[in-house]
Amino acid sequence: MFPFFRAVKSYSLTLIAGLLLLLGAGCGESADATVDKIRVVDGAEQCTLPGSPFAKPVKLELLGPQQPGMLGGKGSRAPAAGAVVFLEPADGSDLKVEPATVTTDEGGGVTFKVTAGKNTGDQYLRVIPKDHPGKSITLRFITGMQIDGDERQYKTGSVTTEPLSVKLVKPDGSPAAGVAVNFDLLSTSEGASSRAKILTPVAVTNADGVAETDVQLGDKTGIYNVGISVVNPEEGFLIQNKTIKLLGFNVLSVVIAVLGGLALFIFGMELMGDGIQKIAGENMKKVLQFFARNGIVAVLAGTLVTAVIQSSSATTVMVIGFINAGLLNLTQAIGIIFGANIGTTVTAQIISFNLSGLALPAITIGFVITLSKKRTAKGWGESILGFGLLFFGMTLMSDELKLLADFPGFREAFRWFDCTPASIGGWMPIGAVLGAILIGLVATVLIQSSSAAMGIVLALAAGGLINFWTAVPLLIGTNIGTTITAQLASLTANRVAKQAALAHTLFNVFGALLMLVLFYVPFGPQRIPIFLYFINEITPGNVFAPDPQNIERHIAMAHTFFNIAVVVLLLPFLSQFAKLCNRLLPIPADEKIHIQPLEPNLLATPSIALKQAVSAIHTMVEDAWKMVDQAVNMHFIAGVSDKEKYEALAEAEERIDAMQAEVTAYLVQITRRPLTEPQSELVPLLMHCTNDAERIADHTALILQLTDRLLKTGKKVSLSGKKDLRKLWNVLDDQARNTISALGSTNPEQVKFALKDERRLQKMAAKLEDAHTERLRKGKCQLANAVIFIEMLGEMTKIGERLTNIAERTPEIQKHYIELQK
Structure with missing residues (x-):
């Protein structure tokens, strides 16, 4: 045991020394x-x-x-x-x-x-x-003007509820009446496509010297910058583009963006895990085991990886993916998570590092590689694509919620919990400390990025909105809040991955409790908490001065040394920590660990699940075609509008919509299972067929609308029109029956018949349209009826196109369907 502790001490000192070198710009740079x-x-x-x-x-x-940075980086001043x-x-x-x-x-x-x-x-x-x-x-100031409305918050898409007003005053203090004030919309969060505008671009001051205007905001959450200019030398006013901010907030768009980003995030994580599964041979396992063969190396690996990618969330999500693919055990994963907590502190030192730029290239590269037919290459492609989707989803969530940092109400929330002691040498108020930790936690959970939350803390500190006393509890809260990412990532993962996510949470909660104790251990003549005193001593400037000095560096250093201290304390007990997680979240002896928790009766065997999906799509096409049949023959051609039957068709369409959602979700679940290449290739084909089947049902409502329009003209389809439509219908009906028959069988001849019918349908529809246009030109039919007739031809040809889409994919489905029977 003692050699182990000596190794812990040696590696720990090496780790700390390396971080001190990395952060040397904070500790060693001299001011002149x-x-x-x-x-x-x-x-x-x-x-x-x-x-x-x-x-x-x-x-x-x-x-x-400007000082040169490490490895050619930007450096600092x-x-x-x-x-x-x-x-x-x-x-x-x-x-x-x-x-x-x-x-x-x-x-x-x-x-x-x-x-x-x-x-x-x-x-x-x-x-x-x-x-x-x-x-x-040169700094600019403006004398003789007061503005009412700067940084007000409004609902997007609306006109400001309170006018934006400007008051002008002459040098003697009297109101400046009759002066023109120009209002210009300088920029919006939507760019050139915004429908935001100034309703009164030029307003003249009244007897009180006040000029007002209203602003129409756009639809996107963000800042709408308005420029105010006054050019009136005679009255002593020359004011050029004083910029003010109007804040627009759209609750619905924020919720949609966050939920959409969350969906992409989870899908990307699972896709990455599936890809790793396909490429995970013995060689990859050896590589991973090398990086995590013991606790020290695992910590170093987690530290370096997170320092490179600038996201502990991303590292822990990758760890979850590795566990889900069976490449790491719990003890190895916990070591990497420990290191991730140290690596993420580099974010505070180089906060401008932005990983979102890698998302789209990864998606593009990954997609191209997935086109390969080789299983290993496809696995790499899925891993890269999943990695890109993961970060794209995180960016989508954080970008929308980051806008809230510009809102005064959001910033003001941090000021409610000032943790400064009431007197020199006094205690930090426990209620305010807990409140600040909670705010940091909630903010990080909402933003889904501890880096973004730390950026907000640093910005608030730089702006003088919070002090060092409050910033440290806030960063502790962000440490706990960032664990929500691993928790979310583990929702669809196996039990071991859930244990790793629990370890991440326990680690950061333990660190928070430790720091909470240290807040009440005073040190030095001013009885400052010992940890805060230590950070102030090793960082240039006095952060406890009346005007705090170098506060951003103090916060970054506190973040770093806080996580190092917790890792050093817990690393010798790594195995015991893993056992604690296993005890808190045990794995039942009779439970089999699956890559994803799926429905066992249907999805445990992908071949059966795929066969069921084909059968469901076959039923969807049949039901959709029955609906079209009723709409065309029982309503449009017959000239009958039946409210009850209309409602029945509408309910049937809703059932088709629901079935599409169910089949699509079911197919997505299948893709999370280990699939053969034929099975993997079959899933996207079935998804396209599902969409086409649903679109066929959608045409029912359009045909019923044509029926109502026709009946409103007081006319019905003429005998010649009915004859033409029935001729076209017979071809379309034959195509539908051949397509449905082919979809449910292995007979390739049915596909040929269906495609042949589609070509006949297009030619016949074109001839009928030309003939009807000629009758219209000769005055043999009314314009309104002719338009409706031609639109009906269009609906039937569009349905034929949907059937053709299904028929064209059916040979591949039939080929795989035959393999599924083996």
């Missing part, structure tokens, strides 16, 4: 006064009345030159600490700045207040680094 870039954190582009202070102080960050900055009004502006000269702190930050003068319109302030004047920037 060299200024290469000035970043506006907050406070620019504000509006106020003459002589009044602007509401928010201006916050700037001065940064040094060190804060320009101790740099002297001059603040001077520019271009005739009369802004007042307090103080006029500032010095950057250790994090390169400066904060100052600005007060408006008497001059109205755009006013400018020059920010000039003393030793680097060439890097100066």
Whole structure:
């Protein structure tokens, strides 16, 4: 046992040393006064009345030159600490700045207040680094204007319930009446196709100096940027494109996008597992076993993989897929999951890394490879395609919900739980700490990405909305919330995969409990919680200063060392941890572990399931054809409108729709079973046939609509028209019967007859249409009746096309059907 612990210590130190080297930019970079870039954190582009202070102080960050990153990466900029900055009004502006000269702190930050003068319109302030004047920037402020409506939230697709209003005030404080205010829609979340618009592009201020307009929002959730301009030099106003945000929210679109993304995510995971199953030979097992042959190597593998793909969710989902394919046992999987928790912390260091760009290439490449007829190649294709669909689904979910981060109400929710102690050396309020953990958990569950949730935490901290005291409980919550991905992925997986998902949750819950205890272990003269004190000591800047310094780096370092500490503590007990999961979620002795939990009586044997699917489609085509028969002969040709029979046909169509959904879902379930190549090739053919059968039934409603239109004209189909339709019907009926017969048999001659009937049908329909057009030209029939007759010919030819689609696929179905009988 002791050699094992010595190995644990050695590997753990190596792991921590490697991470420290990776994060060296956070711990080792030195700050100096060299200024290469000035970043506006907050406070620019504000509006106020003459002589009044602007509401928010201006916050700037001065940064040094760009440093090269590891392996040719983008790198980072060190804060320009101790740099002297001059603040001077520019271009005739009369802004007042307090103080006029500032010095950057250790994090390169400066904060100052600005007060408006008497001059109205755009006013400018020059920010000039003393030793680097060439890097100066100009900030704009607006005097004499107040805006009501910025960042209001409205329902998409509607007109704003409250007008967007602008108030203009002259230098002496009196309202500026009769001034034209221009409103322009600068951009929307929908791009050029948006139907959003400004209802009053130019509004004139009233006696109170107020100009108003309403805005029609588009249909998509997101930001609608409106530009406000005032060009009236005579009144002292020259304001160019002051941008404000209107927020549109569409509950339905968000729900649809999230559910659709979730469906793609689960389907991609299962497709990836099926592909791995097809390519999983002994060689692949040896490779996987090498990476997970013991706990230390498994942790390293999980760390490196997650650091590369920037998603612990993706890593744990892949682990679930490997378990589902029988390539990993529970102990090996837990080791990789431990490592994934460390690897995911790199996200906070390089948050801009975006994996979504790989989704579509993976889908494209995977689809092309699946066209191969070789089982192994097809397995690789399915694995790559499933990988792409998995990330595409995750992106679809997160992209829609990420928009909520721009909504003030969403951001404000984080401010309700301020975890700062009431006094220096006091305790963090336990209620606020638990509340912050819960918010981080819920946000991550909703967004389905701990990376996205961490991005929101970092953005809120950078904007001064939350402090370090609150950010750490939030990131602990994101750690727990990210386990929902593994839980969702395991819903359709076997029991061992469910145990791995449980291990992920238990690991992160244990870490949260550990950190909760450490929050109440004070250290140092100010009695700061020991873990927070440690992070502050190893990270540049004082995050506990009145104006927190370098808070984003502190949060990232806290995230990293928190997960390292938990892994180091639990790694020696990896086997015991696996036994705990097995005890909490035991596998019954008589339970057989399947790749997917499917209905045993029908789906356990794919050949029987496929034979049943063919039989169901055969029934669908028969029922759909009976409906068409009734609609054409009992209603249109007979000129009869029977409400009860109409309703019966509508109910029959609903049954066909329901049957299509059932058969399609059933076929999807079959694809999750180990299939032979003929079985795999048969599934898409049957899906297409199912869709065509349902479309044939859909034509029933269209034919009944033609019947009602014909009866409203007061006429029925003429004798010659009935004769023509019956001739065409006989050909179509013969085609349908041949198709139905071929679908339920192994006789290839029926297919030939069906395809021959389709060619006859097209030629006959064309001749009948030409003849009817000629009668219409000679005035032998009314225009309305002629149009309806021609539309009826079109419906019959379209039905013939659907039958042809089925007939053309039937030879392959027959070939596989014969094999299924063997």
